[in-house]
Amino acid sequence: MIDIIGGGILGLTLAYELIKRGTSVRVWERAPTLGGLMGRTRFNELGGMECDRYYHAILSSDRTLMGLFDELGLRHRLRYTATKMGFYHNGTIYPMSTPLEFLRFPPLRLIDRLRLAYTILACRRITDWRQLEQIPVAEWLTRLSGERTVRHVWAPLLRAKFDGDYSRIPATYIWSRLVRTTDTRTKGGSQELMCYLPNGYQELIDALAAAIRQHGGQIELNTTIDTIQIVDGHVSGLVVNGYEIPTTNVVITAQTPIARRLLPSAAAAVAQRWGQLDEFLGIVCVLLVLRRRLTPYYTLNITDERIPFTGVIETTNLINPQYVGGYHLVYLPKYVAATSPFARMADDELRTVFLGYLRQMFPDLRDEDIAAIRIGRERYVEPIHPIGATNLIPPLTTEIDGLFLANTGQIYPQLTNGESVCTFARSVAARLSSRLVQGTPSTLLTRM
Numbered sequence: 001m002i003d004i005i006g007g008g009i010l011g012l013t014l015a016y017e018l019i020k021r022g023t024s025v026r027v028w029e030r031a032p033t034l035g036g037l038m039g040r041t042r043f044n045e046l047g048g049m050e051c052d053r054y055y056h057a058i059l060s061s062d063r064t065l066m067g068l069f070d071e072l073g074l075r076h077r078l079r080y081t082a083t084k085m086g087f088y089h090n091g092t093i094y095p096m097s098t099p100l101e102f103l104r105f106p107p108l109r110l111i112d113r114l115r116l117a118y119t120i121l122a123c124r125r126i127t128d129w130r131q132l133e134q135i136p137v138a139e140w141l142t143r144l145s146g147e148r149t150v151r152h153v154w155a156p157l158l159r160a161k162f163d164g165d166y167s168r169i170p171a172t173y174i175w176s177r178l179v180r181t182t183d184t185r186t187k188g189g190s191q192e193l194m195c196y197l198p199n200g201y202q203e204l205i206d207a208l209a210a211a212i213r214q215h216g217g218q219i220e221l222n223t224t225i226d227t228i229q230i231v232d233g234h235v236s237g238l239v240v241n242g243y244e245i246p247t248t249n250v251v252i253t254a255q256t257p258i259a260r261r262l263l264p265s266a267a268a269a270v271a272q273r274w275g276q277l278d279e280f281l282g283i284v285c286v287l288l289v290l291r292r293r294l295t296p297y298y299t300l301n302i303t304d305e306r307i308p309f310t311g312v313i314e315t316t317n318l319i320n321p322q323y324v325g326g327y328h329l330v331y332l333p334k335y336v337a338a339t340s341p342f343a344r345m346a347d348d349e350l351r352t353v354f355l356g357y358l359r360q361m362f363p364d365l366r367d368e369d370i371a372a373i374r375i376g377r378e379r380y381v382e383p384i385h386p387i388g389a390t391n392l393i394p395p396l397t398t399e400i401d402g403l404f405l406a407n408t409g410q411i412y413p414q415l416t417n418g419e420s421v422c423t424f425a426r427s428v429a430a431r432l433s434s435r436l437v438q439g440t441p442s443t444l445l446t447r448m
């Protein structure tokens with residue numbers, strides 16, 4: 001039996017993959033619902049309309065996800081859309097979906113545009129990411145794309161993604177991002193194919209939970225694990241509300257700073273090891289439910305530094321609005337370091353500030369267009385992997401027998417997304433299963 005802390009996509013995929021391999025599981029989730037960051041939000045004021053709390057695209061090239069959809073009977077539910085991307089630059093919106101549109105982007109001269117195209121091609125040819133690990137991303141991009149393109153294209157994107165400070169970020173970041181997104185292009189290279197499930201990732205979450213339960217797995221909601229009990233170097237139990245639940249194997253899927261808080265003093269060395277690389281960016285995200293379409297773009301990247309949010313993500317240019325009550329969904333995310341004033345800003349102020357800037361971009365947006373607003377805040381979203389920090393990534397195993405860590409902070413050099421999380425969960429399940437089959441003296445292994 002393995003106890004898994006966290007009922008997000010990682011914990012559930014891990015539980016499903018373990019149960020497939022014959023290991024019984026118990027999932028512990030502190031929230032009343034499953035899904036974590038991929039969960040839903042409900043608008044009672046709009047007749048109970050539900051949508052994703054945050055935007056979550058699935059790419060047509062996501063192989064592990066497609067395999068999961070097949071196994072869980074969800075493939076036929078997928079809908080495909082050719083989405084568009086734009087750039088907001090100096091008060092004007094430029095379409096940037098096709099190579100031709102990229103080549104027409106006004107701030108760039110012909111030579112810059114050619115170098116930008118070369119950067120994308122060069123990225124796709126790199127197979128050994130380790131050569132990029134020690135190079136600061138801006139330095140590498142300047143070498144490939146030139147100073148002007150970095151100033152007008154890359155730097156604004158990086159600033160937005162890393163809350164202003166990307167000086168410690170290695171070139172692997174942009175390599176991973178470009179390889180993933182250019183994988184989704186249609187054959188002519190002109191359109192980005194994305195897909196979605198009509199009820200969002202929740203459909204996958206629900207199908208995983210159903211499969212886990214069907215095979216005898218347990219899922220406990222509304223249950224916060226307070227501490228992991230450790231005796232003589234072995235896991236002996238989980239502490240919930242002062243009660244100990246005996247167990248011998250625990251995998252924590254919550255983000256590392258949360259995971260560290262679950263360790264007792266007997267695991268101080270592990271906590272210290274995990275603390276060497278546990279930086280995560282958070283997010284604040286204003287979700288607008290609109291009565292009309294705002295843009296034709298799924299993603300509108302913003303190169304104007306005065307605008308605080310990272311982009312304008314209009315998910316109903318991917319999802320058919322019929323699945324969200326006929327409304328149009330616009331997400332305004334901002335990645336935030338713990339010290340960012342936006343992370344601490346009160347909801348009212350955040351709403352006013354973000355809406356003020358959105359109206360500067362879209363002066364025809366009227367109050368009557370806005371049906372509802374919801375503000376989301378998350379402290380741990382994007383793991384930061386600074387230059388040369390690969391060796392500090394905490395391993396799956398620890399010196400405590402039966403204590404394991406499997407979270408998004410260990411996913412590298414891939415970026416964190418549904419595909420990489422599920423692929424990672426599958427590989428962790430394979431490693432745990434073979435470890436348990438080999439057997440350690442204290443391991444209680446239950447075969448289904």
Ligand SMILES: Cc1cc2nc3c(=O)[nH]c(=O)nc-3n(C[C@H](O)[C@H](O)[C@H](O)COP(=O)(O)OP(=O)(O)OC[C@H]3O[C@@H](n4cnc5c(N)ncnc54)[C@H](O)[C@@H]3O)c2cc1C
Pocket residue numbers: 005006007008009010011028029030031034035036037038054055056057058223224225226253254255258262283285333378381407408416417418419421
């Ligand atoms: C705005 C935004 C946009 C995103 N866009 C995309 C996208 O387009 N495509 C994509 O694929 N991904 C996207 N992501 C990333 C994606 O949401 C995450 O990578 C993924 O959901 C992480 O899943 P997880 O299970 O690792 O973590 P989480 O979803 O955080 O799950 C961890 C779970 O552990 C639970 N937990 C924590 N502590 C305890 C405890 N002590 N006891 C019990 N339970 C506990 C939490 O309640 C939570 O449910 C986005 C994320 C955000 C916020």
